[in-house]
Amino acid sequence: MDEFKVIKYNQGKRADWDDFVSNSKNATFLFHRDFMEYHQDRFDDYSLMVYSDTKLVALIPSNRVKDTLISHQGLSYGGLVLSQKAKFETVVKIYYSVLKYLNDNSIPTFEIKLLPKIYHQLPSDEIEYLLFKTNANLIRRDVSMVIDYTCKLESSSNRKRNLKRSKLNKVYVKEVVNFDDFFNQILIPNLKHRYNTLPTHSLTEIEELKLQFPKNIRQFNAYQNDEIIAGVTIFESSQVAHAQYISTITSKNELGGLDAIFDFLINEVFIDKRYFSFGISNENQGQQVNRGLINWKESFGANPITHDFYTIDTKNFSLLEDVMI
Structure with a gap:
């Protein structure tokens, strides 16, 4: 040959x-x-x-x-x-x-x-x-949960209730350039408390990557009374909007901050993409699936693909x- x-x-x-x-x-x-x-x-x-x-x-x-x-x-x-x-x-x-x-x-x-x-x-x-x-x-x-916009499913009744709650609580969502509030106030403390680990990217690294790829790496935060309550970091490619980091302040979870963010991302910002990806729900090198996590992603209308x-x-x-x- x-x-x-x-x-x-x-x-x-x-x-x-x-x-x-x-x-x-x-x-x-x-x-x-x-x-x-x-x-x-x-x-x-x-x-x-x-x-x-x-x-x-x-x-x-x-x-x-x-x-x-x-x-x-x-x-x-x-x-x-x-x-x-x-x-x-x-x-x-x-x-x-x-x-x-x-x-x-x-x-x-x-x-x-x-x-x-x-x-x-x-x-x-x-x-x-x-x-x-x-x-x-x-x-x-690994099992990754994905919304295919060519046959998009409705979100669950629970998601709809939480979205309505976010509106009643006057939660609003906006895209921001800086990552420090989300990383320092929410993501890093949550990962440390729940898993004793850190994000794959440090704050400095994600900020440097944002400078190199401003159209591909984007940060969306939810606020109530001008205070951050949740955030999602998106890695955007030509066909896929992928949620790289997802986190909320646990004590503020009932305000529906993540529901407000995902409604905005899925139904407005990335409506013209082919796919919206929530990422994997596996642990132990793919051997187990986190039940709560995958059920939560499914509630947005996502379905599994394998990696x-x-x-x-x-x-x-x-x-x-x-x-x-």
Whole structure:
């Protein structure tokens, strides 16, 4: 099988990388280098670029941990980023070349977390077939709750009651540029109290990312009497509005701040999107689902999609040699 040239990303390729991401059929702003590198000190970046002669044909956002290449651990998803004009047979050769490159470089395992289909600008399931052909092992499957605007369901009666309550309590929602009130007064204290953890992004990091991606990272807060009572941080891509952070002041929960925010986001701000995503409700690496959390998301009319993680033995590149007949 013809091999494509695979190289490790370097800073000299930054413009080529970002340009390819902007014109691919299955990528979001998270794959731009400015987003990937805000926490570059935490990961050994080992992203790959694939060429046919001098033409860039694919990317793999990834980092290396010992003898394993992993879909970049600083991102929610990864996979094989392809051009809009990528042909199936070409993708077979790309994947073959990537696995062979890894095997030749003493990296026996490739761990990949797929890009959920809701983010595909065009059908992009080549990788699922190739994972099957190379005997990949499914190691994790998360459940993410999503509203599909092409067949949008009504919210539950409980959500409607809470929304009415928010109006009676004169709760109002507005988009803000600063994240400090939401992070410092609500999100960080809640995560610390409930889970003894911190947000994935620090306040400084989310503010820096907002400067880099002002149209993609947005903050919406609910207020009563000019005091913040709830907030939602949105990561917006071409087809999807994703709720990255959701939190409310527990003692103010009865005011319906989150209901007011989600009514505003779902039915006004992002009404022209294809999907609204509430994110996953899993714990313990996908093994359990938080009942209260998933029921709450379902009450807005959301339905489940899956987010899959696989491992591949890179020596299995040879299994791709009989794909095309």
